Amino acid sequence: MASVVEEISANRHHGGFNRRYKHRSSVLGCDMTFTVYFPPAADSGKVPVLYYLSGLTCNDENFVQKSGAQRAAAARGVALVAPDTSPRGLGVEGEADSWDFGVGAGFYVNATQEKWRAWRMYDYVVEELPSLLRTAAPFAACLDADRASVFGHSMGGHGALVVGLRNPQAYHSISAFAPVCNPCNVPWGIKAFTGYLGEDREAWKQYDACELLRAFSGPVRPPILVDTGSADKFLEVQLQPGALEAAVKDSGYGPAKLRMQDGYDHSYFFISTFADEHVNFHADALLGPPGAGGGKQ
Amino acid sequence: MASVVEEISANRHHGGFNRRYKHRSSVLGCDMTFTVYFPPAADSGKVPVLYYLSGLTCNDENFVQKSGAQRAAAARGVALVAPDTSPRGLGVEGEADSWDFGVGAGFYVNATQEKWRAWRMYDYVVEELPSLLRTAAPFAACLDADRASVFGHSMGGHGALVVGLRNPQAYHSISAFAPVCNPCNVPWGIKAFTGYLGEDREAWKQYDACELLRAFSGPVRPPILVDTGSADKFLEVQLQPGALEAAVKDSGYGPAKLRMQDGYDHSYFFISTFADEHVNFHADALLGPPGAGGGKQ
Numbered sequence: 388m389a390s391v392v393e394e395i396s397a398n399r400h401h402g403g404f405n406r407r408y409k410h411r412s413s414v415l416g417c418d419m420t421f422t423v424y425f426p427p428a429a430d431s432g433k434v435p436v437l438y439y440l441s442g443l444t445c446n447d448e449n450f451v452q453k454s455g456a457q458r459a460a461a462a463r464g465v466a467l468v469a470p471d472t473s474p475r476g477l478g479v480e481g482e483a484d485s486w487d488f489g490v491g492a493g494f495y496v497n498a499t500q501e502k503w504r505a506w507r508m509y510d511y512v513v514e515e516l517p518s519l520l521r522t523a524a525p526f527a528a529c530l531d532a533d534r535a536s537v538f539g540h541s542m543g544g545h546g547a548l549v550v551g552l553r554n555p556q557a558y559h560s561i562s563a564f565a566p567v568c569n570p571c572n573v574p575w576g577i578k579a580f581t582g583y584l585g586e587d588r589e590a591w592k593q594y595d596a597c598e599l600l601r602a603f604s605g606p607v608r609p610p611i612l613v614d615t616g617s618a619d620k621f622l623e624v625q626l627q628p629g630a631l632e633a634a635v636k637d638s639g640y641g642p643a644k645l646r647m648q649d650g651y652d653h654s655y656f657f658i659s660t661f662a663d664e665h666v667n668f669h670a671d672a673l674l675g676p677p678g679a680g681g682g683k684q
Numbered sequence: 685m686a687s688v689v690e691e692i693s694a695n696r697h698h699g700g701f702n703r704r705y706k707h708r709s710s711v712l713g714c715d716m717t718f719t720v721y722f723p724p725a726a727d728s729g730k731v732p733v734l735y736y737l738s739g740l741t742c743n744d745e746n747f748v749q750k751s752g753a754q755r756a757a758a759a760r761g762v763a764l765v766a767p768d769t770s771p772r773g774l775g776v777e778g779e780a781d782s783w784d785f786g787v788g789a790g791f792y793v794n795a796t797q798e799k800w801r802a803w804r805m806y807d808y809v810v811e812e813l814p815s816l817l818r819t820a821a822p823f824a825a826c827l828d829a830d831r832a833s834v835f836g837h838s839m840g841g842h843g844a845l846v847v848g849l850r851n852p853q854a855y856h857s858i859s860a861f862a863p864v865c866n867p868c869n870v871p872w873g874i875k876a877f878t879g880y881l882g883e884d885r886e887a888w889k890q891y892d893a894c895e896l897l898r899a900f901s902g903p904v905r906p907p908i909l910v911d912t913g914s915a916d917k918f919l920e921v922q923l924q925p926g927a928l929e930a931a932v933k934d935s936g937y938g939p940a941k942l943r944m945q946d947g948y949d950h951s952y953f954f955i956s957t958f959a960d961e962h963v964n965f966h967a968d969a970l971l972g973p974p975g976a977g978g979g980k981q
Contacts, residue, residue: 399915400953455752455956618696656697659752 391523401461402427414507414515415474422447424457428464433531435673439469440539440546444491446471453655456662463670466530474505495546496594498583513550536669538562548596555607560672562612562665564658568631569597575625597634611643612668614661616651688820698758699724711804711812712771719744721754725761730828732970736766737836737843741788743768750952753959760967763827771802784872792843793891795880810847833966835859845893852904857969859909859962861955865928866894872922894931908940909965911958913948
């Protein structure tokens with residue numbers, strides 16, 4: 388029986404494998420690629436899943452090639468799942484005119500504006516991809532897709548915070564590198580939300596981590612870890628970690644660890660420096676002392 | 685006073701910095717780029733230097749972005765120096781026609797054929813770059829360029845073995861990922877050596893690790909570590925690790941550890957898997973127990 392996914396590359400790495408797949412997304416209406424890192428432990432049992440959501444202009448390859456996160460994932464026995472950042476190849480007029488809107492810039496929302504109706508990356512990440520991992524070969528046999536966490540970078544750090552805070556029962560832990568913390572109030576977010584969601588700013592709030600924190604009702608509270616570099620050129624205008632800090636404080640959300648990392652910028656050098664800590668943070672939540680995450684299974 | 689190098693980028697990484705430079709190479713007659721990873725220890729004293737020689741089609745960026753070697757280099761206090769793989773921008777007719785000859789494919793030789801006379805990557809790596817690190821700002825103050833080791837990948841693994849075996853007093857240790865072990869007898873090497881060195885095969889032997897091992901007279905013998913992946917698509921035709929094994933055996937050279945790594949291919953996923961071991965191997969030779977490498981300083 389043919390699988391619904393086609394493996395397009397496989398590279399051994401830290402004792403496991405990076406495997407890249409192509410599949411037809413029914414949510415997005417196009418072919419999509421994603422990469423799964425299978426740690427060695429996936430050879431002998433089901434392992435939990437840690438999603439990584441990438442930033443603007445990226446696809447699944449940047450993280451897979453540059454983060455070095457596979458090392459800790461291998462050591463802890465966690466699979467990494469890296470999706471692409473938008474639909475591709477649909478031929479929507481102007482879809483590739485901007486690096487911060489359209490192709491490579493899905494912002495992890497479900498668009499409501501007719502022209503961009505295919506841009507449903509929220510549903511793709513939260514529904515379609517987990518469902519695929521639960522049911523399709525070769526994933527169903529070796530991944531425990533009901534035991535998941537999420538992290539991401541920049542636009543994808545925003546995505547991780549949003550999908551995690553909106554589905555606290557589905558993600559054991561949430562972390563981000565240099566996330567866009569308050570997209571409703573910064574140029575990248577305003578451009579994306581206006582284009583995908585229209586002018587009604589109330590509709591934007593469901594995709595803003597600061598708004599979600601202030602409205603958060605629990606009771607399950609996945610722990611949050613956020614690192615941002617003090618030398619990040621997008622710090623003040625686009626990222627605004629201070630807005631997230633204020634929202635955490637106002638909402639009383641916890642546990643949440645928000646850190647400023649001295650001298651680091653927006654690049655994958657920053658991500659790879661702290662990748663071990665983030666993977667271990669998630670592995671503790673997913674696999675930690677017996678009972679630690681058991682209630683969420 | 686202006687430095688002879690221009691810093692073109694700087695990214696904090698694992699507590700240190702990747703710094704990329706441009707300079708005018710007098711040996712090659714063109715501008716060249718290279719990257720130095722300064723570990724945190726370089727802030728407070730001189731650190732030894734580990735050169736990394738890249739493979740075909742690469743420049744200094746592939747290793748810097750994908751290997752993850754900075755992590756162990758930071759932990760051990762070793763600087764990484766990654767040069768480019770050929771002269772660039774000289775406009776020699778046909779220089780970019782092949783991916784395995786000309787631009788990006790210097791093979792770490794000094795060309796003797798008139799057309800390719802600028803291709804003197806051997807002298808660039810062995811003479812000009814170390815001299816620059818010894819004398820120019822900002823290197824002279826924080827690098828101990830007289831305490832060096834060398835490693836590389838594929839064409840650069842060949843390069844590391846050749847520069848190390850020809851200058852055993854200058855390199856404390858030598859390692860390689862998937863090196864071209866016996867270039868005199870494989871298609872990549874025959875094409876490159878014919879083009880750069882002409883038809884006289886005797887002249888090729890000074891750039892062939894197997895030939896150098898068989899002629900090796902010591903007395904200083906830098907330890908050698910070589911890893912090659914069993915799933916490397918270039919294994920049989922281009923790399924020939926068996927030829928190196930035979931040469932080590934015939935020559936009685938040691939210590940030399942030649943390993944086959946099951947299921948690994950030719951990619952940076954292979955390199956990053958074993959980067960820690962290679963950096964630690966060199967750090968042991970450069971910084972290991974007092975007296976271990978002291979005689980070479």
